[in-house]
Amino acid sequence: MRMISVLASLAMLWLAQGMQNANADDNFIVLQSTTSTKNSGLYEHILPNFTEQTGIEVRVVAVGTGQALQNARNGDGDVLLVHSKTDEEAFVAEGYGVKRLDVMYNDFVLIGPEGDPAKVAGQTSPAEALGRIAKAGVPFASRGDNSGTHKKELLLWHSAGVDPKEHSGQWYREMGSGMGPTINAAVEMGAYTLTDRGTWISFKNKGRHRIVLEGDTGLFNQYAVIRISPEKHPHVRTKLAQTFIDWLVGPDGQAAIGAYRMDGKQLFFPNASDARS
Amino acid sequence: MHVHDFFQAFRLAADLVLAADADLMEIIGLSLRVSLTALVISSLIGFPLGAAAGIWRFPGRGLIAILMNALMSLPPVVVGLLVYFTFSRVGPFGWLELLYTPTAMIVAQTVLVTPIIAALSRQVIEDLNREYAEQFRSFSVPPGAAIQAMLWDARYSLLTVALAGFGRAIAEVGAVIIVGGNINHYTRVMTTAIALETSKGDLAFALALGIVLLVIALSVNAAVMGLRATAMRYAYA
Amino acid sequence: MRERADQSDAAETNLSSLPALFPAQTRSLVFEAGGKRLIDNVDLTLQHGSITVVMGPNGAGKSLLLRLLHGLLKATSGDVLWGGRAMCEDIRRRQAMVFQQPVMLRRTVAANIDFVLKLHGTLQRERRDELLEMAGLVAFAQQPARALSGGEQQRLALVRALAAQPDVLFLDEPTASLDPASISAIERLVRLAYDDGAKIIFVTHAFGQAKRLADDVVFMHGGRLVEQGPAKAFFDNPNTREAQDYLDGRLVF
Numbered sequence: 001m002r003m004i005s006v007l008a009s010l011a012m013l014w015l016a017q018g019m020q021n022a023n024a025d026d027n028f029i030v031l032q033s034t035t036s037t038k039n040s041g042l043y044e045h046i047l048p049n050f051t052e053q054t055g056i057e058v059r060v061v062a063v064g065t066g067q068a069l070q071n072a073r074n075g076d077g078d079v080l081l082v083h084s085k086t087d088e089e090a091f092v093a094e095g096y097g098v099k100r101l102d103v104m105y106n107d108f109v110l111i112g113p114e115g116d117p118a119k120v121a122g123q124t125s126p127a128e129a130l131g132r133i134a135k136a137g138v139p140f141a142s143r144g145d146n147s148g149t150h151k152k153e154l155l156l157w158h159s160a161g162v163d164p165k166e167h168s169g170q171w172y173r174e175m176g177s178g179m180g181p182t183i184n185a186a187v188e189m190g191a192y193t194l195t196d197r198g199t200w201i202s203f204k205n206k207g208r209h210r211i212v213l214e215g216d217t218g219l220f221n222q223y224a225v226i227r228i229s230p231e232k233h234p235h236v237r238t239k240l241a242q243t244f245i246d247w248l249v250g251p252d253g254q255a256a257i258g259a260y261r262m263d264g265k266q267l268f269f270p271n272a273s274d275a276r277s
Numbered sequence: 278m279h280v281h282d283f284f285q286a287f288r289l290a291a292d293l294v295l296a297a298d299a300d301l302m303e304i305i306g307l308s309l310r311v312s313l314t315a316l317v318i319s320s321l322i323g324f325p326l327g328a329a330a331g332i333w334r335f336p337g338r339g340l341i342a343i344l345m346n347a348l349m350s351l352p353p354v355v356v357g358l359l360v361y362f363t364f365s366r367v368g369p370f371g372w373l374e375l376l377y378t379p380t381a382m383i384v385a386q387t388v389l390v391t392p393i394i395a396a397l398s399r400q401v402i403e404d405l406n407r408e409y410a411e412q413f414r415s416f417s418v419p420p421g422a423a424i425q426a427m428l429w430d431a432r433y434s435l436l437t438v439a440l441a442g443f444g445r446a447i448a449e450v451g452a453v454i455i456v457g458g459n460i461n462h463y464t465r466v467m468t469t470a471i472a473l474e475t476s477k478g479d480l481a482f483a484l485a486l487g488i489v490l491l492v493i494a495l496s497v498n499a500a501v502m503g504l505r506a507t508a509m510r511y512a513y514a
Numbered sequence: 515m516r517e518r519a520d521q522s523d524a525a526e527t528n529l530s531s532l533p534a535l536f537p538a539q540t541r542s543l544v545f546e547a548g549g550k551r552l553i554d555n556v557d558l559t560l561q562h563g564s565i566t567v568v569m570g571p572n573g574a575g576k577s578l579l580l581r582l583l584h585g586l587l588k589a590t591s592g593d594v595l596w597g598g599r600a601m602c603e604d605i606r607r608r609q610a611m612v613f614q615q616p617v618m619l620r621r622t623v624a625a626n627i628d629f630v631l632k633l634h635g636t637l638q639r640e641r642r643d644e645l646l647e648m649a650g651l652v653a654f655a656q657q658p659a660r661a662l663s664g665g666e667q668q669r670l671a672l673v674r675a676l677a678a679q680p681d682v683l684f685l686d687e688p689t690a691s692l693d694p695a696s697i698s699a700i701e702r703l704v705r706l707a708y709d710d711g712a713k714i715i716f717v718t719h720a721f722g723q724a725k726r727l728a729d730d731v732v733f734m735h736g737g738r739l740v741e742q743g744p745a746k747a748f749f750d751n752p753n754t755r756e757a758q759d760y761l762d763g764r765l766v767f
Contacts, residue, residue, distance in 0.1 A: 412617035426619070
């Protein structure tokens with residue numbers, strides 16, 4: 001019995017220690033981010049540089065753009081990095097964000113199963129491609145989660161003159177999941193889906209899926225960074241957040257983004273200077 | 278996911294463990310720390326609560342039993358959301374700055390596990406009380422002392438109850454991913470790491486992590502059951 | 515056992531400071547359950563300084579009467595008075611009861627006794643060892659109580675009850691399922707408790723046991739108190755028809 005109580009005391013000590021450590025360091029910011037940037041491994045590549053230079057730890061919370069915006073509205077974060085321009089501008093206009101700055105871009109690609117049952121390959125515009133999918137009734141996996149990618153996809157359907165919601169549950173499958181689980185499902189279902197190129201290149205479970213449409217200007221995917229306004233949420237770590245943003249859109253951050261390669265391919269293209277000039 | 282990946286996962290799991298991969302050890306450490314702390318707190322609340330509900334007759338006792346049993350099936354995501362709204366900047370306890378910390382994860386898992394501990398220990402204590410009640414009344418055991426004595430005498434059954442609670446805590450992902458945020462080197466635990474690897478499409482690696490989690494759960498259960506068996510030979514029959 | 519001789523002064527002072535429990539009385543005691551009257555208008559008076567054996571056929575209400583006296587059950591109507599006072603926690607703390615099925619705490623034999631000693635604020639190693647010695651369980655002190663045999667368990671239950679230093683000891687058919695050696699050990703312990711000054715109220719079915727132990731007898735039948743008197747008179751020459759039939763029945767088998 002005595003041994004048990006000694007063991008129990010030691011365990012409690014260890015647990016208490018952990019709790020203390022957890023809250024000791026205050027030199028950090030919380031970044032509300034879209035999943036695509038996190039799942040592609042970008043942060044693990046660029047953030048150690050930043051932390052080394054500044055001593056600031058960046059805690060990345062990766063959720064869909066919709067949830068990231070909502071979390072940021074609630075003040076649960078210092079910096080926002082997402083890809084849905086209309087929403088971002090609204091966020092700043094409502095006073096939650098200080099300023100929207102372009103950081104980098106990549107593009108969306110349409111991926112589909114081997115054999116391309118809807119005969120999408122060779123089409124040039126996303127509208128035509130989606131129109132073919134709808135006509136053929138081949139499964140299409142949609143994020144269905146209000147994320148930036150989802151919103152982009154809805155815009156493309158709109159331009160194709162198709163209301164996919166009418167076919168929800170039939171060939172149009174609203175996954176309600178992040179990018180990764182949606183691709184996993186698309187691979188299993190033999191479905192088409194829209195994904196950002198970064199996620200696709202770094203994705204491990206590609207199966208026999210391949211890119212069937214890419215390169216159209218309508219598939220452009222811009223990422224932007226916004227500092228959360230201290231006027232709405234006075235507690236935000238304004239100074240640390242600004243340091244991070246300055247670095248991200250500055251030469252060091254931009255170079256780090258441009259240098260990130262996966263399987264020899266560049267995933268994100270820095271364009272902060274374009275926007276500022 | 279193919280058969281090849283499936284076997285690959287076992288090899289990966291073995292490699293990870295044998296190499297004592299630093300990141301993995303950190304994640305396992307945090308998983309255990311968060312879930313065990315939640316378990317300790319849940320036990321401190323749940324055992325006396327369950328015992329009181331199992332021993333004392335009071336109006337609404339049946340209702341409390343139903344409520345406790347119902348709370349056992351609370352979805353982790355719902356608990357995550359409740360804790361999120363509690364600790365969000367716009368929530369009542371936002372000023373504590375606990376969101377996206379291990380502490381918030383402990384709180385969420387405590388909310389998740391306490392009903393399990395309370396409901397199951399109520400059952401255990403109620404059974405024991407059926408045997409003890411008349412003798413304790415004869416001894417004029419004060420209510421507080423009765424609860425204490427029955428918790429102590431039921432300790433090996435309650436160990437199993439605690440294991441059930443631990444299992445729920447270590448295995449859930451819905452709550453900790455919302456309130457912890459799955460932040461690398463800070464709030465990433467086994468289950469959120471598995472979710473992340475799944476969303477990266479690295480299913481073999483995700484499964485390998487799952488296997489490691491299973492091994493941890495097995496070890497904890499084996500250790501506790503071993504302790505229980507040894508102890509029962511000494512003080513219990 | 516309690517070393518009365520050495521501590522007689524202290525014990526006397528202690529006793530005199532507590533209100534007397536005797537005579538104990540029930541007045542028009544009624545207990546009903548499930549629409550049935552199980553204890554029917556019992557008026558009983560018990561005096562200090564004797565072993566009272568409660569007898570009667572199955573369903574006579576012996577166990578219920580014991581539980582009403584000890585305050586484990588609440589009377590439907592009527593009173594239980596100890597020294598003129600209604601049953602309360604203070605009174606029950608001066609009583610102890612041994613049940614037909616001993617309730618063993620899931621602990622060691624020693625810890626079972628310590629539990630009661632602690633409740634009464636008299637936890638002492640010497641006292642516990644003394645009780646273990648009385649029960650002949652010293653060798654089993656660190657064994658789990660529930661691993662003991664039936665007879666050993668009942669001996670433990672008895673000395674555990676005595677750990678409370680009760681002024682009244684209730685026993686509800688404590689030897690009903692025990693072998694002769696165990697029965698003898700239990701009866702010896704009951705005698706010791708009696709010699710030490712406790713009032714004994716002992717329910718039994720066993721005719722021989724009643725004869726061995728009883729100073730006086732309470733005979734119950736159908737929830738009613740049928741007869742009460744000195745043991746010898748009861749066995750030799752019962753006053754009532756019911757008691758006569760019961761004794762005859764017992765003698766035949």
